[in-house]
Amino acid sequence: MDYRQVNIGIIGLGTVGTGVARILLEQKELLKTRTSLDLNLKTIVELDWSKDRDLDLSQVKCITDADTLLEDPEINIVVETIGGYEPAFSFISKALRNRKHVVTANKALIATKGMELYKIARENDVDLLFEASVGGGIPIIKGLREGLVANRFKSIYGILNGTTNYILTKMHQNSLEFADALKGAQEKGFAEADPTLDISGGDAAHKLAILSTIASNSFIPFDKIYVEGITGITKLDINFAQSFGMTIKLLAIYKRYEEGLDLRVHPTLINDSHLLAAVSNELNAIFVKGDFVGNTMFYGPGAGERPTASAIVSDIVDLSKDFMVQNGKKYSNRAISLTQNVQLIPIEDIKSRFYLRFMTMDKPGVLSKISGVLAENNISISSMVQLESHEKDNYVPIVLLTHEALEKSVEQALQKIVKFDFVKKDYLRLRIFE
Ligand SMILES: NC(=O)c1ccc[n+]([C@@H]2O[C@H](COP(=O)([O-])OP(=O)(O)OC[C@H]3O[C@@H](n4cnc5c(N)ncnc54)[C@H](OP(=O)(O)O)[C@@H]3O)[C@@H](O)[C@H]2O)c1
Structure with missing residues (x-):
């Protein structure tokens, strides 16, 4: 059978890049059977080739200069696994502008510069996929x-x-x-x-x-x-x-x-x-x-060489399907088209139940003063635990669980409570999931 060849380049042979190379080399026949594609790992760009990665790279072009990969007209898909903002952003932009699809696991970059990158992808009629950026191997x-x-x-x-x-x-x-x-x-x-x-x-x-x-x-x-x-x-x-x-x-x-x-x-x-x-x-x-x-x-599994690489290869296969039609002419563009602007609700306006833990001096009246401040701010208590003093400095933990309350009311109450001279400043406030 004549398998359509798709040429892949990886930039960054660290934890994730090594996993991707391992799958493309070791699972080549399995992927061929499942996709009818020959996913050919043509080039890897890495700065340090001295590390032993337990990979047979004899059929792969191993280089240190990313531009050689990004300007190679035979490369169809670039996998960016170096991480960080630069040079990852420049490499991905250049790959997209040179009309190569890009797959990345770089959550920091997608979460900050995603908008710019999706735009470049759409303008050049190529895709940018990032399944591995969230939840590792989970699709x-x-x-x-x-x-x-x-x-x-x-x-x-x-x-x-x-x-x-x-x-x-x-x-x-x-x-x-x-x-x-x-x-x-x-x-x-x-x-x-x-x-x-x-x-x-x-x-x-x-x-x-x-x-x-x-x-x-x-x-x-x-x-x-x-x-x-x-x-x-x-x-x-x-x-x-x-x-x-x-x-x-x-x-x-x-x-x-x-x-x-x-x-x-x-x-x-x-x-x-x-x-x-x-x-x-x-x-x-x-x-x-x-x-x-x-x-x-x-x-x-949310991370690790193998799960993360598994997610990257699923993106590679997804993109490679484009090459099964009309000599590489794409039939879809998955780069996100952002259509709405949404309003974000400020944290102060959110309601939750709360866990409040204070360290207070072990003396009478403490609890009534704290609960008084909470009541003034419309916060009602659902449970309360106070431990006996076991510290030399005579401070004891008091924990209160509240009914549902507005975040800004709790914040106001906390500011007042920590001003009491019998309360230590390092309180803890957690939200309870409903
Ligand atoms: N590790 C995980 O489990 C995981 C999970 C999900 C997502 N991710 C994401 O995947 C990306 C990679 O993570 P990683 O853990 O694989 O990082 P890593 O182990 O540090 O690998 C990065 C590799 O890129 C190489 N590199 C750096 N700059 C380069 C350049 N200009 N040209 C060529 N190679 C370069 C590094 O070489 P040197 O070591 O010589 O600098 C290193 O081998 C990050 O965005 C990360 O957030 C990782």
């Missing part, structure tokens, strides 16, 4: 764009960052403080040496920006998303959450209301009976509610 982008295309999305929420989920899981399972769980995650390779982007919630916000853009047909830059990380969570909070039958997870949330979109990333208490509470370690899970399909759940 969530294809799920939203294809499987669930008939739906308006009422809500999308889930665990989008494996590093923070691993840390929180270990804090729950082994009763660890945050710093110890982070150290363990770094030793096991689940957290980077510099984990800032993960633990600050920034990485999950990049991914939420991408999903929200697809779901709303409106470009959502990630810096418009309200973000809180997990660094303020202590072993004490984990123990309290467990005593209430709840688990703390870093959730990314998209909710669509008449007034606009509610988008946020923050640590959240989830009832143990919810499926998300059981999503452990580095795994990711995303719940999607569409107006026709109802509730769906996507679950699986």
Whole structure:
């Protein structure tokens, strides 16, 4: 059988790039059978060729200069797996302008410069796909764009960052403080040496920006998303959450209301009976509610060489199908066409139930003063726990769970409560997922 050849170039042979090369070389025959295409890994651009990657690259052109790849007229698809903003942005723009399809896993770039890149792709009648940028190996982008295309999305929420989920899981399972769980995650390779982007919630916000853009047909830059990380969570909070039958997870949330979109990333208490509470370690899970399909759940490995490469190759195959018709003339353009502008609802106007933890001096009247301030701000308490003093400085934790309250009322109350001389400044406020 005569298989149509599609020539592929990879820029960046790191974790993900190596996985893509491995699939294209090792699964070549399987992919041929399934797609009737000869996916030919023609060129790889990498700066450091000294590392042993356990790959047979004897049939591949291995170079260090990206322009040679980007200007090669035989290359049909460029895979960008170097990460970061530059030179990734310049490489992708140049590839699109040279009418090559591009596949990337670069969530930071898509969440910030996506609008510009989609425009360049559309102008040049080529596509830019990024399945691997959210949820690693989970086909969530294809799920939203294809499987669930008939739906308006009422809500999308889930665990989008494996590093923070691993840390929180270990804090729950082994009763660890945050710093110890982070150290363990770094030793096991689940957290980077510099984990800032993960633990600050920034990485999950990049991914939420991408999903929200697809779901709303409106470009959502990630810096418009309200973000809180997990660094303020202590072993004490984990123990309290467990005593209430709840688990703390870093959730990314998209909710669509008449007034606009509610988008946020923050640590959240989830009832143990919810499926998300059981999503452990580095795994990711995303719940999607569409107006026709109802509730769906996507679950699986959110990162790593093999899952991420699996998602990239699915994009490659998707694009390669274009070459099965009319000598490479495209029949579709998947680069997002953004049609609406949506209103984002400010965090102050969101309502939730809250978990409030204060460290207060162990003396009479403390609780009535705190609950008085909450009442003044229309916040009612649903449960309360106060532990006995076990610290030398005579401070004790008080935890309050509230009924649904407005975010700005809670903020006003907190500002007043921390001014009491019997309350330590480092309180914790978490939202409870309903
Ligand atoms: N790792 C994951 O599990 C995962 C999951 C989902 C998405 N992603 C995304 O995938 C992308 C790649 O991540 P990664 O973990 O594979 O990173 P990585 O291991 O650091 O790989 C990047 C590779 O690109 C090379 N490189 C850098 N600049 C280059 C240039 N100008 N020309 C050619 N090669 C260059 C690097 O070489 P040197 O090492 O010599 O600098 C390195 O080998 C990122 O956008 C990341 O966010 C990763």
